[in-house]
Amino acid sequence: MLKLYNAAHSTCSQKVRICLAEKKLPFEDIKLDIGKAKQHLKPDYLKINPNGVVPTLVDDGEVVTDSSVICEYLEEKYPQVKLSPDNLVERARMRAWMRFLEEVPTAAVRVPSFNMGFLPRYEGMDRNTFEGVEADIRPIRKQFYRRMGPGGFRDEDVRASFEQIGNTCARMSAALEHGPWLLGQQYSLADIIVAPLIDRMNDLGMSEIWTGKYPRVTDWYARMQARPAFQQTFYAGSRMSEFLPLTPAIKGDRP
Ligand SMILES: N[C@@H](CCC(=O)N[C@@H](CS)C(=O)NCC(=O)O)C(=O)O
Numbered sequence: 001m002l003k004l005y006n007a008a009h010s011t012c013s014q015k016v017r018i019c020l021a022e023k024k025l026p027f028e029d030i031k032l033d034i035g036k037a038k039q040h041l042k043p044d045y046l047k048i049n050p051n052g053v054v055p056t057l058v059d060d061g062e063v064v065t066d067s068s069v070i071c072e073y074l075e076e077k078y079p080q081v082k083l084s085p086d087n088l089v090e091r092a093r094m095r096a097w098m099r100f101l102e103e104v105p106t107a108a109v110r111v112p113s114f115n116m117g118f119l120p121r122y123e124g125m126d127r128n129t130f131e132g133v134e135a136d137i138r139p140i141r142k143q144f145y146r147r148m149g150p151g152g153f154r155d156e157d158v159r160a161s162f163e164q165i166g167n168t169c170a171r172m173s174a175a176l177e178h179g180p181w182l183l184g185q186q187y188s189l190a191d192i193i194v195a196p197l198i199d200r201m202n203d204l205g206m207s208e209i210w211t212g213k214y215p216r217v218t219d220w221y222a223r224m225q226a227r228p229a230f231q232q233t234f235y236a237g238s239r240m241s242e243f244l245p246l247t248p249a250i251k252g253d254r255p
Helices: 011-022 043-048 067-077 088-122 127-135 142-148 155-178 189-203 215-225 228-233
Strands: 002-006 027-031 056-059 062-065
Touching: 002 011, 011 067, 011 088, 011 189, 011 228, 043 056, 056 067, 062 067, 067 088, 067 189, 088 155, 088 189, 127 142, 155 189, 155 215, 189 215, 215 228
Parallel strands: 002 027
Antiparallel strands: 002 056, 056 062
């Protein structure tokens, strides 16, 4: 039996949930509160995921971490529904997309997500308290939280994120010239991994990054949304705007 430790609104969890749904694999859905209760930072969870992040997959007692790695593991272990091309060069292209998606837009999307949704949690907290109770307890995100601080990321960081997401859309648009999916005719893990990032930007009201400018991205997003696996993944409560009042991403830099 597969178990997935995840959070409803976490984009990395959503990547794996789409993959599981496409493959029609049943799994035990273990929801962690990664907000107030910080269940992903408790000693028992850190034993299976020392990075203190979601998602984590447990397959028959074996632990697999990191959303892209989990997706590739599922693809190799459960190949009945194929989400990658057979051709080696095409597979390499898919993996190059996956690395790019992790390095650029996955990291970029965190900046407006925090500035727009999560900051009210830290309201009234001074920097020292914030660093002690929020930043320093996070195994791989300490510096990220410290850079953000209780007041949020600087406008310059938010603008850089938007630029990176725009660049991602430009690359997607160029790739989509050759077919409905990023690799052409083959729907693959590359589409699955970028989908929650585009969905998050849409949820944050930022679809203007691609609307008008990259119509192929708009059409691709509509095709993604039409897939049953996508609808299964984005159940009620899995989008930030459903449970957090969103504030502007650009805050006006503080002195
Ligand atoms: N490389 C990891 C990153 C996972 C990740 O950053 N997860 C976020 C939610 S999308 C998280 O758990 N954040 C916890 C925190 O901010 O403390 C993966 O792809 O699984």
